C-alpha cells in the first residue's frame with residue numbers, strides 16, 4: 001500500500017511501539033491504524049502505561065493538507081486533538097482508519113489521550129474542545145480588560161456568587177451612598 005501522506009513511502013504491516021497492529025510508512029514514519037485493532041488491544045490491555053517519560057521532547061508533525069485514505073482513496077476528515085494544540089488527526093470515516101503523522105502518538109500520550117484514541121472522534125469530545133476554546137478566548141479578553149487585577153476580580157465574583165443575598169450586596173456596592181435614605 002502506497003503512503004498517501006508523503007507519496008513516496010510504502011505502508012508496511014507493523015506494530016505501533018510493539019503494542020497493536022498498524023501500517024507504518026517506510027519514508028515518513030506515519031502510521032495507519034484501524035480503530036478496531038486499537039480497540040481490541042485496548043480491551044485486552046487496559047492497564048498498559050501509556051505515559052511519556054519526563055524530559056522526552058515531543059516533535060509531532062502536522063500536515064494541514066487534506067489527506068487521502070491510503071486504503072479507500074477517499075478523503076479523510078480532520079479532528080482536533082484538544083483545545084491547546086493545533087494538531088489534528090485524520091480519520092477515514094468509512095473504515096474507521098486513523099492516520100497518525102510521525103510523533104503524534106507520543107503527543108497523544110503526553111496529553112493523556114492515548115487510551116482515549118477513539119473518543120477523539122466523537123461529537124461530545126469535539127464539542128468539548130470548542131467549548132474550551134470559547135472560554136479561553138473570553139478569558140483572554142477579560143485578562144486584557146482587567147489586567148493585573150483579573151485574579152482579584154475572579155475571587156470577588158466567586159465570593160459574591162457564594163452569597164445568598166448577592167443582588168442586595170451588589171446594590172449596596174454600586175450605590176453612590178448606601179447610607180443615604
Ligand SMILES: [Zn+2]
Pocket residue numbers: 003004005006007008009010025026027028029030
Ligand atoms: Zn509516508
